[in-house]
Amino acid sequence: MHLDFGVVARSLPYLWKGFEYTVQLTAIAGLGGLFFGTLLALARLSSLKWLALAAAAYVNLMRSIPLVLVIFWFFFLMPQVFQAITGAERPVQIGAERTAIITFIMFEAAYFCEIMRAGIQSIPKGQVHSAYALGLTYGQAMRKVILPQAFRNMIPVLLTQTIILFQDTSLVYVISATDFVGAASKIAQRDGRLIEMYLFVAAVYFVLCYTLSFMVKRLQKKIAVIR
Numbered sequence: 013m014h015l016d017f018g019v020v021a022r023s024l025p026y027l028w029k030g031f032e033y034t035v036q037l038t039a040i041a042g043l044g045g046l047f048f049g050t051l052l053a054l055a056r057l058s059s060l061k062w063l064a065l066a067a068a069a070y071v072n073l074m075r076s077i078p079l080v081l082v083i084f085w086f087f088f089l090m091p092q093v094f095q096a097i098t099g100a101e102r103p104v105q106i107g108a109e110r111t112a113i114i115t116f117i118m119f120e121a122a123y124f125c126e127i128m129r130a131g132i133q134s135i136p137k138g139q140v141h142s143a144y145a146l147g148l149t150y151g152q153a154m155r156k157v158i159l160p161q162a163f164r165n166m167i168p169v170l171l172t173q174t175i176i177l178f179q180d181t182s183l184v185y186v187i188s189a190t191d192f193v194g195a196a197s198k199i200a201q202r203d204g205r206l207i208e209m210y211l212f213v214a215a216v217y218f219v220l221c222y223t224l225s226f227m228v229k230r231l232q233k234k235i236a237v238i239r
Contacts, residue, residue: 016205030191031195034191035178037113075122087187135161140158
């Protein structure tokens, strides 16, 4: 079998566009997931029972179903739902890119929630009581005392989850979004070079994820020394 990796060099501009989309989706979903995940974590720790139960139900639901199903449901079913709500003549088109952003934020928020909840609970309760003794409200104590320490403690885990998110973005290929894997797949089918393209994609993912994981481990050791 003759392998021609020249197809990779010839297709680098298109592959780069797909890779840029993958990085952008990872960044948007990571930041959005962290923001809403933090809110969910605070809701789960709330003294309001109904709020804690609602947040727990959402987190358990998202963590119990595959991400690809969430993508499919939103992409194929939500247009029908919006059509029924708005009374439109045709299903409301959401599009692959918006579907990817919304579903990844929804899904990742559940995982970031559990990470942040663990980080908040790792802070000694004495610090909370000290903040109250200084006259801080619950919101001020969380914002100025608890959350900064929780973020610092959870940085390695948050970064590890972001690496997993970077890998999971390849699932948008199933709704024809042109991410890195989608771009490589289209080139592979066009030129009949599936082995070369998928080997190249696998090598890129391996090098990036292994390097980032190694850096996270070193950061974790430094944070442990600081503690």
